[in-house]
Amino acid sequence: MNGPDYYIPAVAMGVSLVCKVPALRTNWRDPLLRSVCVLLVLAGAVFTFAAPPTIEAVNGWTGIPNVSAPLVYSLMTAFSASCLVLVFNWRGGPAEEIRRTSQRWIAGYFVVVVAIVVLFALGDAPVERLRDFDTYYANTPYIRLMIAAYLLAHNAAVLMMVSMCWRWSLRVRGWLRTGLVIIVAGYTISLAYDAAKMSAVAARWLGHDLDYLSTYLAPPLASGAALVSSVGFVLPLVCQRVSDSWHTWSTYRRLGALWHEVHSTAPSGSPCVRMSWWSPAEIRVIQRESDIHDGFLRLGPSFDRRHRDTAYERARAAGADEETARAVADAAMVAAAVRASAADPEGAGSDDGERVLVLAEGPRDLVRISHALRHSPLVAAVRRQTAPAGG
Structure with missing residues (x-):
């Protein structure tokens, strides 16, 4: 995947965020709306900073080889937490329970982010790798722990999302159920991304070479998973608004x-x-x-x-x-x-x-x-x- 393959989804997330800004200014205390906006910001940031041209630029600006790696891994970890928080707020329930659960997930993934930064600082990654950092440094002390930490954290969030959204979809109907099924499909693709990355890294640990899984297969899987999941998040909200608007105009006309x-x-x-x-x-x-x-x-x-x-x-x-x-x-x-x-x-x-x-x-x-x-x-x-x- 080249730069445009990353930047186009990032622009799509940015446009969605701009559409949400007026509602956020009016109802900034709404936790669901805040969660949606945070997710869009982090999703756009992941695609922007994971693009090879951006990786090279960030490494050059900071003068630290491969500093983009912990940055992208941290953004992905934060994005995973934001997805979980969004689903908890979206599903509803007692406000205090939602707040406590969200805080626990945020705290847990914040610890993972700190671990990623610390492990990168302790490790040694002097050779800049724009596309195959994971497999190139899979056996490097501390760096391999950093790679394993972000992959395991991401996989845990994906499994949780698939489980929660699927169970929830069995209890609801209409556009909400359609959106949840689409989200499950998107995160199923994310499971394939995790499988490709983990297989390539594990192969390096065992002395084999499956780098193509990480370098060429995983990036398009990540892009497709994000786009499909975004459709699942946005579709029920948009369709519900359109349905409400249609009902209101129908009432006006029928009166x-x-x-x-x-x-x-x-x-x-x-x-x-x-x-x-x-x-x-x-x-x-x-x-x-x-x-x-x-x-x-x-x-x-x-x-x-x-x-x-x-x-x-x-x-x-x-x-x-x-x-x-x-x-x-x-x-x-x-x-x-x-x-x-x-x-x-x-x-x-x-x-x-x-x-x-x-x-x-x-x-x-x-x-x-x-x-x-x-x-x-x-x-x-x-x-x-x-x-x-x-x-």
């Missing part, structure tokens, strides 16, 4: 029939809140619901329970369930009230003087009423019965 129905009774010249084109869908839904409730208040004197009760009985007789029948009944009363208000703007309402307000328990009820206004034949019949003469 349109009810909003237009009650908005037609607004007095001419009444103030109208105009939303900018970049306004979030959630704000638009809230504004539309508010306009609908304001319309209900205006129509209060024109609501007639007789229309509601009749429509409810007919809907139930036609086989509608309880929620649908209530929505049809409310929609019929709203439609009749709109026509009554248009025919007699100064009228006092129903003959018996009863005032009835539609009680809608949140946007779901309003959506049902809006749907009934548009599609229910019972509501259409009420419209025809209450239409003004010649109208």
Whole structure:
């Protein structure tokens, strides 16, 4: 693998991180969001500093041959810890338990990082090796312990990730399960990376030469594993956000029939809140619901329970369930009230003087009423019965 093979994944991690920065600035106390950002930073750093051109540059800047080796190994170890911490925060549970578990993993992998630095300082690696450091120094005192430490730490994290994510995937559904299965696939590739590295190093210990496993096979495995795992981490978050956005816009659109129905009774010249084109869908839904409730208040004197009760009985007789029948009944009363208000703007309402307000328990009820206004034949019949003469 050449420099671009490392830098392209690093850029991809950087772009993902930039996309997360606005959310981090707003919710920087969110441990899950912080864990995602730390993982992206470390993943990008691993790819950047593991690239042969960067290795050569860092060695040249510091004047220490092979100083990039403990740097890259430390970043990989920190990345392994960040993956575990992310999964613990993502899976959820008691906050104190998550915090204690995360701290234990961070402390354990910090000890490994310190060991890597100390062992490199104690060892002797005078010949710069850009691609085959592991196998070239596999039998060098202290250096071989450093290599074994980072490989074992990485392998332990990979095995833990595969185990946790697989067990978790069996208990969930939807995009989360898909993401977890992808993460398991990515870390399975990481197991192949560990196997290639360990086999090459062990072969050196036994006097054999399997260097090609470490030099040529392991790097593309590491790159593929990181990219696949990143997709697994990002996919559920992105798809959940897209799904939530789609649901919100769908709610806004489905409220349109009810909003237009009650908005037609607004007095001419009444103030109208105009939303900018970049306004979030959630704000638009809230504004539309508010306009609908304001319309209900205006129509209060024109609501007639007789229309509601009749429509409810007919809907139930036609086989509608309880929620649908209530929505049809409310929609019929709203439609009749709109026509009554248009025919007699100064009228006092129903003959018996009863005032009835539609009680809608949140946007779901309003959506049902809006749907009934548009599609229910019972509501259409009420419209025809209450239409003004010649109208």
